[in-house]
Amino acid sequence: MIRKLNEQDRAGLLAFLGQDPALNLFLISDVENFGFDREFQEVWGEFEPESGQLKAVLLRYETNYLPYAAVPFDVQGFADIMKQDERMKMLSGSTSIAAQFGPYISFRKEKSMHFAELKELAGEPGAQALAETPAKLATLRDVESICTLMDGIDEFEENPDSMRSGMRRALETGTGRTCFVERDGRTVAAASSTAENSMSAMIVGVATHPDYRGQGLATLIVTKLCSDLTKEGKSLCLFYNNPDAASIYKRIGFRDIGDWSMMYT
Known part of the structure; x- marks a missing residue:
């Protein structure tokens, strides 16, 4: 199940992202600094249907999107959210995660860098x-x-x-x-x-x-x-x-x- 996150989700979200603080640098920073109620920022989460545990996150900052997941997740569900946004210009993230969106979204250009x-x-x-x-x-x-x-x-x-x-x-x-x-x-x-x-x-x-x-x-x-x-x-x-x-x-x-x-x- 995917739904938009709100202030009540803050503690659980930051605990989830804190399992990999380097990789989730931008997600943590944006949530801490801007929260959930800004026009330029939205956050969605995918939850395990049985346990209700958070398993994947998608953040929009202005026209850019950033996904994170530590386990297999609903790639198409997140892609559908992004395709509904005509303002979208970029998707960024760990290559292993970002590459999964290739079959669902048409990208004109890709740039990769090493992450240390x-x-x-x-x-x-x-x-x-x-x-x-x-x-x-x-x-x-x-x-x-x-x-x-x-x-x-x-x-x-x-x-x-x-x-x-x-x-x-x-x-x-x-x-x-x-x-x-x-x-x-x-x-x-x-x-x-x-x-x-x-x-x-x-x-x-x-x-x-x-x-x-x-x-x-x-x-x-x-x-x-x-x-x-x-x-x-x-x-x-x-x-x-x-x-x-x-x-x-x-x-x-x-x-x-x-x-x-x-x-x-």
């Missing part, structure tokens, strides 16, 4: 390393210098205005933080978290200026950021498709747990 999780940090940033290269936590006054660094890096394709407003919003709402390093009067390396919630967070925006690469700055700031977050009891995850970046993440302790797909209608 950090359960145990491989090491802390050394005191000497931090003394030699102080890593700072960003405030609102640092947003422009950090985004200027990202403007000059080809891998970052986000609209400059959206990048700046998104970073400001994350800092203002406490849903993200940024760690950065300055050299020669400018920001030369940075890494951020996003979608922070009570259980998990995602590492994003890892960047080093081309003139300062090969000095271990990315490893230093990502390790510092991950250390702060894991001490708060958060499970960490990230997407990547760059082999060079993967080597940094795996030294810190990230391990691949699957792939993540974004499927566009």
Whole structure:
């Protein structure tokens, strides 16, 4: 049985999603931050008919849909919900789950990335390393210098205005933080978290200026950021498709747990 969820379902839903907090990062964050009664967000759940236990979830955020299930679920039932929405633009989720919607929804484009999780940090940033290269936590006054660094890096394709407003919003709402390093009067390396919630967070925006690469700055700031977050009891995850970046993440302790797909209608 599939039905729309409401505030009375919050505790059971978060307990269900909390069984896999890294994979369910976006679901947990959206439910904690926006609940069930917003125009831009809806949540459905599928329940076992006999026990009444929640077995699968589908969330709509604006024009994007995100499904999750730990066991076989009513794929067609969720697909029917999405097909009734003419505004739908994207389905995203674990590739093993998202791929099941292929027979029911026509997608024009698909993008996949590796998905990694950090359960145990491989090491802390050394005191000497931090003394030699102080890593700072960003405030609102640092947003422009950090985004200027990202403007000059080809891998970052986000609209400059959206990048700046998104970073400001994350800092203002406490849903993200940024760690950065300055050299020669400018920001030369940075890494951020996003979608922070009570259980998990995602590492994003890892960047080093081309003139300062090969000095271990990315490893230093990502390790510092991950250390702060894991001490708060958060499970960490990230997407990547760059082999060079993967080597940094795996030294810190990230391990691949699957792939993540974004499927566009």
